Amino acid sequence: MNFLTTLGINKHNYGASTGRKWLETEDNGQFNIASPADGQAIASVYQCSRADYEDVIETAQQAFTTWREMPAPNRGEIVRQIGNKLREFKQPLGELVSYEMGKSLQEGLGEVQEMIDICDFAVGLSRQLNGATLHSERPLHRMYDQYHPLGIVGVISAFNFPVAVWSWNAMIAAICGNVTVWKPSEKTPLTAIACQNIIKDVLEDNDLPEGIFSLVVGTGDITGEAMLHDERIPLMSVTGSTRVGRHAATSVAARFGKSILELGGNNALIITPQADLKIAIPGTVFGAVGTAGQRCTTTRRVLIHEDIYDKVKDTLVKAYQGLKIGTPLDESNHVGPLIDKQAVEMFSHALNKVRAEGGKLLCGGEVLSGAGYESGCYVKPAIVEAENHYHTVQQETFAPILYLIKYSGGVENAIAIQNNVTQGLSSAIFTNNLREAENFLSHWGSDCGIANVNIGTSGAEIGGAFGGEKETGGGRESGSDAWKAYMRRQTNTINYSTELPLAQGIKFDI
Numbered sequence: 001m002n003f004l005t006t007l008g009i010n011k012h013n014y015g016a017s018t019g020r021k022w023l024e025t026e027d028n029g030q031f032n033i034a035s036p037a038d039g040q041a042i043a044s045v046y047q048c049s050r051a052d053y054e055d056v057i058e059t060a061q062q063a064f065t066t067w068r069e070m071p072a073p074n075r076g077e078i079v080r081q082i083g084n085k086l087r088e089f090k091q092p093l094g095e096l097v098s099y100e101m102g103k104s105l106q107e108g109l110g111e112v113q114e115m116i117d118i119c120d121f122a123v124g125l126s127r128q129l130n131g132a133t134l135h136s137e138r139p140l141h142r143m144y145d146q147y148h149p150l151g152i153v154g155v156i157s158a159f160n161f162p163v164a165v166w167s168w169n170a171m172i173a174a175i176c177g178n179v180t181v182w183k184p185s186e187k188t189p190l191t192a193i194a195c196q197n198i199i200k201d202v203l204e205d206n207d208l209p210e211g212i213f214s215l216v217v218g219t220g221d222i223t224g225e226a227m228l229h230d231e232r233i234p235l236m237s238v239t240g241s242t243r244v245g246r247h248a249a250t251s252v253a254a255r256f257g258k259s260i261l262e263l264g265g266n267n268a269l270i271i272t273p274q275a276d277l278k279i280a281i282p283g284t285v286f287g288a289v290g291t292a293g294q295r296c297t298t299t300r301r302v303l304i305h306e307d308i309y310d311k312v313k314d315t316l317v318k319a320y321q322g323l324k325i326g327t328p329l330d331e332s333n334h335v336g337p338l339i340d341k342q343a344v345e346m347f348s349h350a351l352n353k354v355r356a357e358g359g360k361l362l363c364g365g366e367v368l369s370g371a372g373y374e375s376g377c378y379v380k381p382a383i384v385e386a387e388n389h390y391h392t393v394q395q396e397t398f399a400p401i402l403y404l405i406k407y408s409g410g411v412e413n414a415i416a417i418q419n420n421v422t423q424g425l426s427s428a429i430f431t432n433n434l435r436e437a438e439n440f441l442s443h444w445g446s447d448c449g450i451a452n453v454n455i456g457t458s459g460a461e462i463g464g465a466f467g468g469e470k471e472t473g474g475g476r477e478s479g480s481d482a483w484k485a486y487m488r489r490q491t492n493t494i495n496y497s498t499e500l501p502l503a504q505g506i507k508f509d510i
């Protein structure tokens, strides 16, 4: 595996770094990482110790005092160089993402492309961290907003986007003047270590101090849990399940920290009688089986009008029968493995449950075995006819299960079904009818953070703000003005007169 050597992945790797330097703890246990693609051991990672964690946080605090002094466009220049390094390492990093996490190589490369794109976006943004200039009610007074950095930004990321989510947070945080401490998923620490190796040269070439981009690979108590309760970390950005996010939100709020939460989705796609099925069908299939159904934005429910229900159902089942399932490193395969055997069990369990509730399995659902499937992590994506109120349909199962739900009447009925879940991340409608599309996008339409017309639920561009409502957590990352969450806001009023007029015309003579 050439990509391992190129990315500096050894047989045993350290799990804690302050940017240029690895902390050399070897006695706190290791994570042994095997690939879901072939079940083979890849490498191991020494877990960060309590002392390492303290070291990382103290170094990061120190680095913040230097980093925030640097003009934002100069910080942008560092991010520009990181983007260039990522371009250089796109192929091997994409391969490692694919091998360690199991998503198809196309999607692994796509994930690294998202990292490059966010770097470019952040470089431009480094000259645009602007606030408003406001008119004061008092003469010879001026008022404006400014945005200042916060300090340490803690990033807890999930296995499914093992590197892109870090970059959305870390690159925006960096141009804002913050330093980042990253705790990757313990299922995918090798890609995180690779990223740290990739940025190391940039930090060295620019003679930057330790602590601007740090990494802590470890279990909850020593890293994740410690970060949630650590008052030295003013902002926590957490990607994960709603269960994890609820705990994170309350822990961080209890110490008046800020959080950005990107949690579960239960994304629906509506196909109306006026949809162009030529694009609706591939949009649905990619949304449902891409990343083996393990994106937060995966299409989980498809709401089909009764007039076209049978036709869409048959076409989808036929499309599923043509899916190629196999090693993610072979670009001709559409679907790779799930992350681990536990995920396979959850997939099978959800299918059993939904059938017990009255759901009808139309295709897929098998766990694959035999040549090429030795890891035990490959499944056949499933399509199930179901009803929206089923308990299983209301849950996010992180696996390729697509629920077909029939609706009748106007688009408002489909919108009502789509909104009738506790999550609110992504949503889509396929229609060529302007009225249906605009109703879907209106304030009585989709209640999700992302609402697309004639595009599936997944595959958002980095230029938009990414995140969702309700149990998805309300956070926004990446593009648009999501950067504001990484800064503290200050309102400044300046008096350049020789008087002291008080606001609201209050008289106070002494």
Ligand code: UN1
Binding pocket: 114, 160, 161, 239, 294, 295, 296, 297, 457, 458, 459, 460, 461
């Ligand atoms: C996630 O699943 O956590 O929109 C992020 C998408 C990707 C990001 C998904 N750009 O599917």
